[in-house]
Amino acid sequence: MFPTTVIKLIPFIEAIGIIAFCVSGFIRAQQHKFDPIGVFIIGFVTAFGGGTLRDIMLDRRPFFWVEHEAYIIALFVFSLIAGKTLHFMRRVFSLKSMLVADALGLSLFTITSTAVALDAGMPYFVASMYGVMGATFGGVIRDVLCNEKPLLLIDSEPYATCAFAGAWLYLILMYLNVQAILSLALGSALVFVLRMASIKLKWRVPSGF
Amino acid sequence: MFPTTVIKLIPFIEAIGIIAFCVSGFIRAQQHKFDPIGVFIIGFVTAFGGGTLRDIMLDRRPFFWVEHEAYIIALFVFSLIAGKTLHFMRRVFSLKSMLVADALGLSLFTITSTAVALDAGMPYFVASMYGVMGATFGGVIRDVLCNEKPLLLIDSEPYATCAFAGAWLYLILMYLNVQAILSLALGSALVFVLRMASIKLKWRVPSGF
Amino acid sequence: MFPTTVIKLIPFIEAIGIIAFCVSGFIRAQQHKFDPIGVFIIGFVTAFGGGTLRDIMLDRRPFFWVEHEAYIIALFVFSLIAGKTLHFMRRVFSLKSMLVADALGLSLFTITSTAVALDAGMPYFVASMYGVMGATFGGVIRDVLCNEKPLLLIDSEPYATCAFAGAWLYLILMYLNVQAILSLALGSALVFVLRMASIKLKWRVPSGF
Known part of the structure; x- marks a missing residue:
């Protein structure tokens, strides 16, 4: 019963994550005064x-x-009316709920990317890198197109780090022959919990320098 | 008869478009004081x-x-003598004729890219995106390498929009089983006419914000 | 005898080159105050x-x-302790030995990339481009992620030019049916000698403008 519910939830979490990521792109596009083509591309x-x-x-x-x-x-369609879209999102959803939506996207996309890489025959460390990359490099490309230093590389927030931890939990569970859907659920949950805790408790990654 | 003439024209239009795009790269390389390696890469x-x-x-x-x-x-070869190349182009061709050449390149590359994507089995909307991308993302990569915000995303000129309209005319004609070469000619012509009109009449894409 | 020695040397030169390239990434990451995730990605x-x-x-x-x-x-691992890594590298290795290591990497990676492209059926000029690209575009992506104009495109140092010359020596030797490993050794040696000479003698590529 548990797996079935989880599997049914996946498309919903996916949609929530995609919307959250698009909105973060729209916000950046607005800051940089992009035109509708730019809004679409950044989203x-x-x-x-x-x-x-x-x-x-x-x-x-x-x-x-x-x-x-x-x-x-x-x-x-939403890019053409990006101003209205953002206005609506801001009125209906609080900043907090947007952060939760972004964390849901991060959680799900990390583990699905890790799973995809593992499926493609990648070794474990490489699979964990693909997991983090699949979930976070959209933001890196966004920042490059906005002519900014990628936030992921400089902000010391444990964003990629949370993804990395969850990817490894997933890989370990898979190695232990735990059921795939349960591993996915637990890996994603770890990313989500760590990400939420890191925001709440203002964790910072210690600088290596 | 018509198709044969059009088919014979394609390599010429292609060459004109490539030259125009390279020159736009050279001009940017000159503004940024690139060395010959940089000029070649940007072109x-x-x-x-x-x-x-x-x-x-x-x-x-x-x-x-x-x-x-x-x-x-x-x-x-032209990169090694980029200064002379640009000097020659500017003396022989007016700014207007360079804009026409660029519009020809945009027109042809949009429709050929759309056709290539359709051939590869892409659905219609995706094919139209590939059409616009194939014709315009060279400029985006150019701007990223020049450490500038991509013009395509910010200048509110209907450049990608013209390409998008032509791509859809091509797709509709193909859907209606119009002959491929005629669809290509009409789609390209629409991009070209819209682009020229947008320059002449200083059209702007209305901001979504 | 000669080939065997050269073949045994390749993994060592490879490792030296990779370390030199990583360190150049670490130095840039330090200048830009990247966090450990950023250090790893840039390296x-x-x-x-x-x-x-x-x-x-x-x-x-x-x-x-x-x-x-x-x-x-x-x-x-070294990214997590990037400060210590850099400190160690700087104490043990002089700037000069780092430049030598970088030149070794450039030499080897240029010729191996050229060989890979030739193997993949690329024509000669395209193969020489792949040779230069394989050895130098890591630095270009690094600079783009650091939100800087790529050094390769602007600094007028004959870095890519040295690689280009060595790639062509390799291609000519291969065309003349010289033994593959000897061609690799001579091509790499030319890149290395030219690069060292260009540093020592402060050669500059003449501007095309």
């Missing part, structure tokens, strides 16, 4: 850039967004 | 970067410029 | 980014660093 790379780079590197096709065209058509 | 990514990214994402090989090595050898 | 792209981009474009798998996971695990 797109923030939400799908990490997974697309992962699939290019693993030589996997078709891309997620090619099979789920509805997502990018919706993104296109 | 290359401006002209071939969009199509190369498209082919990587569609998993197509060989790349256009691998099969047409003459283009990049010529580009290499 | 990684500097050392492996050029080869990875080359393999993506040539559609080759697995990547070098997937088959040599030990390198990236070591890089990961």
Whole structure:
């Protein structure tokens, strides 16, 4: 029973994560006064850039967004009315709920990316890197296109670190032959809990320098 | 008769477009005081970067410029004498004719990229995105390498928008089983006319914000 | 006898080159106050980014660093103690020996990348471009992530030019049916000698403008 519920939840969490990532792209686009084409491109790379780079590197096709065209058509429409979209998101959702949505996306995309890389025959450490990359490099491409230093590399927030920890929990559970869906649920849960705790408790990654 | 003439024209329009894109790269390289290596790289990514990214994402090989090595050898030679090349281009061609050449490149590359994506089995909306990307992302990579915000994302000129409209005309004509070469000609013509009109009439994309 | 010695040397030169490239990434990360995640990513792209981009474009798998996971695990550990790593490197190795190490990496990676591209059926000029790209584009991606203009494009040092010359020597020797390992040794040696001479004699590439 547990697995079935979890499996049914996945598309919902996925949609929540994609929306959160797109909104973070829209906010950045607004700060930089992007035009509607720019808004669409930034929303797109923030939400799908990490997974697309992962699939290019693993030589996997078709891309997620090619099979789920509805997502990018919706993104296109919301880009044309980005001001209204952002206004609506801000009125209905608090900053806190947006952070929760982003953390849900981070959690799910980390573990699905790790699973995809493991499936493709990658060794464990490489799979954990793909997990982190799939979930976080959309934001890196977004920042590069905005001509800023990528937040992921400089802000000392344990964002990638939370993803890394969850990826390893997933890999260890898989190594121990725990059921795939349970491993996915526990790995994602660890990413989510660590991310929420790191925001609440203002954790910082100690500088290596 | 019509198709034959059009087909014969394609390599010429292609060459004109490539030259125009390279020159736009050279001008940027001059503004940023790039060395000859930099000039070659910027010319290359401006002209071939969009199509190369498209082919990587569609998993197509060989790349256009691998099969047409003459283009990049010529580009290499002209990069070494970039100052003279630019001086010559500016003396012989007016700014207006350079804008026309760029619009020709945009028109042709948009529709060929859309056709390539459709051929690769992409759904319609995705194919139109590939069309716009193939024709315009060389400029985005150019701007990223120049450490500038990509013009495509911020300048509110309907550059990608013209490409998008033409891509859709092509897709609709193909859907209606119109002859491929006629669809290509009409789609390209629409991009070209819209682009020229948008320059002449100083159209701007309304901000979504 | 000669070939055997050279073949045995390759993994050592490779390791020296990778370490030198990583350290150059670490130095940049320190200047930009990157956090440990950022240090790891910058070290990684500097050392492996050029080869990875080359393999993506040539559609080759697995990547070098997937088959040599030990390198990236070591890089990961050293990233966590990047300050200590840099301190140690600076105390034990002079700036001069670091430049020599970097030149060794440039030499080897240029010729191996050229060889890989030739193997993949690329024509000669394209193969020489892949040679230069494989050895130098890690630095370009590093600079883009640091939000700086890529040094390779602006500094007028004959870095890519040395690589280009060595790639062509290798290609000519291969065309003349010289033994592969001898061609590799001579091509690499030319890159190394030119690079060292260019530093010593402060050569500059004449501007094309």
